[in-house]
Amino acid sequence: MINLQQIVSIMSKLASHREALEWDNVGLQVGDYNNEIKKILVALDINVQIVEEALEKNADLIITHHPLIFNGIDNIHSQTSKGRTIIKAIKNDIAIYSTHTNMDIAEGGLNDLLADKLNILNTKILSKENEIELYKLAVHTPYENAEEIREVLFNKGAGKIGNYSKTSFTIKGEGTFLPGEDTNPHIGKKGEIEKVDEIKIETVIPENKVDNVIRGMLKAHPYEEVAYDIYKLPYQSEFKGIGRIGELQNSLSLKEYSEIIKNKLNIEKLKIRGNMEDKIKKVAICSGAGADFISLANAKGADLYITGDVKYHEAQLAEALDLNLVDAGHFETEIIFKELVEKYFKKVKEENKLEFEISISNINTNPWSYL
Template identity: 35%
Template sequence: MGKTTVNDIIRLMEEWAPKKMAYDWDPIGLQIGRPDAFAEKVLITLDVTEDVILEAADAGAGLVIAHHPVLFRPMKSVRTDTPQGRIVELCLRHGISVYAAHTNLDVAPGGVNDMLAERLGLSDISVLEETYREPLFKLSVFTPHDSVEKVRKALGDAGAGAIGDYTHCSYELEGTGRFTPAAGADPYIGSVGKEEEVAETKIEVVLTGSIRGRVEQAMIEAHPYEEPAYDFFVLDQRMEEYGIGRVGSLPETMSLDAFAEYTKKQMAVPALRVVDGGGRGIRTVAVLGGSGGKYVDAALRKKADVLVTGDIDFHTAQDAANLGLSIVDPGHHIERIMVGGVRERLETDAEKAGIKCGFIESAIITEPFRFM
């Protein structure tokens, strides 16, 4: 295999946290650089600052993966006497590309919010608020008996029939197919102009919309017929829920003060803010990295005792307390948990894919607040 490129790493990131999971206002993706540039090393950071780019340059990293986009709003000019302009200049000077995985990494299974829930020791974890629903289909394809195993395997290998912890799930029903090859046809079975009856098996599999094209292509390539007969049906049920934030249970009920101290320790923060929702014990916990004030209602709908999130404003805190929801605010910077989490995930996925690349955790702390 040749040298690792920026696009090789982007592919790994987007298999884990696809762009479709991001909020529509979120400028994720490759923000600076080019996809075909080499990236023998990757630096992972929460934020992109000048110090972070210099750190990447010193480490020989060709790519920086950040959680917070460095170019959040469109730039009308690239002035190198501004903070953003200097970052762009440094990246271009040192040949460093920058890729942002923001709300898609918040939503993705195993992403930022799952990392935070795991750090708090939560179990029975579910999504706080659904933000994306993957369309679900059923594929029915009619296949001669001697090709059933080949077609079924091709469908499963392409990802169809994955349900929970099971793969290659399918259902089969035997019947009779009838057709007449017209002039110009090259039939696998039968002759041109002659009506045929063939013993066939209907194979049914479920699949998500994101892999429909891949599954259809695999089926066509594996099928012996020149014109396979098949149908896609839209299903109403869901296979997996995708959304922002997580809700889970602590091993045992704690007082609010004890939970706040526990959160401070687990999130490694020097201080945090606490809103008392009425003195009840804490067992069900909602957690959302970043700014989660607008998810108070979602936490209440999920019957959470406390919401752990950052950037809570005065009036939101008052409203939550009046509604009986406690809040623990350890700050926005707890999202830095993604630095180690992304490194571990990419190391594993790169090894599986045969991609040779070094992944480095940024040592730069970008927390803008100082606690006194």
């Protein structure tokens, strides 16, 4: 049995609450942390129809990208669609959990998946928003366990510096210890001083992954009492942010690449500002409404910027900057949220042998249609 508290903690490993922008409202919106969760429904948006869908499918939790409660609420009653949604959810014991800008920002989140779908390689952050402090971990392991422990550290989120992953430093040495009366030592005997060949592994961990890495390390370590140090690196940090910028393997004309965008994101009609014959190599993206970053994408040397929800005058700004711009739609650049969360939970379920179901909403919440 798994409860809502545990699901919330699993979700926060994919997109930590701490990574959301200051004005955002992410996390559990409605629900009882102690309730058992048997089935999760994943949707981009939340409204009464989605709650009804959850009811039909016997889901006890809806995970959405767009938060239900965003600018605060003054009342909950049947005259507003938000009120009706909350009432229906609470009456039927259906919880609602949302990720938003934390999912846009997260490594392996929405923008990384979008870049992946659009064949954009070597991606960096487009707009740096949050500074994440780095910690240094030094852990002692017996010689024969070092390789395994190092892999666990990396898998749990340690060892990333810039575009380098799995970074660590290893020193061989000799550890000494005297097992006390109530111990059950992995090596050595009670009451006898023991000297062991040990390996000290040093690696870095971003602030938001510290708990995860330490927990994983302690679980994998053979020692009863693990010797490790963890300390903050006061002058080192890494940035998290919205949007990505990277490159295509080979340059394509704007026309050719636009066909790929349509195909990969299932878009009927694409709004394009630019010269169809222009060669596109460096591409910036931002899922959802990212028109605020037109100048930034241009300043960072993008040949093309892809986002959604671009207004007329914002498109004129791109024109003035001579930047190719594609408005691929807010909905169309974010609907991939559903497959992202589904895939993540399937992996977590398998790895931890958890018992719950995951289902994808099939209600179309895009207010736009094309003729």
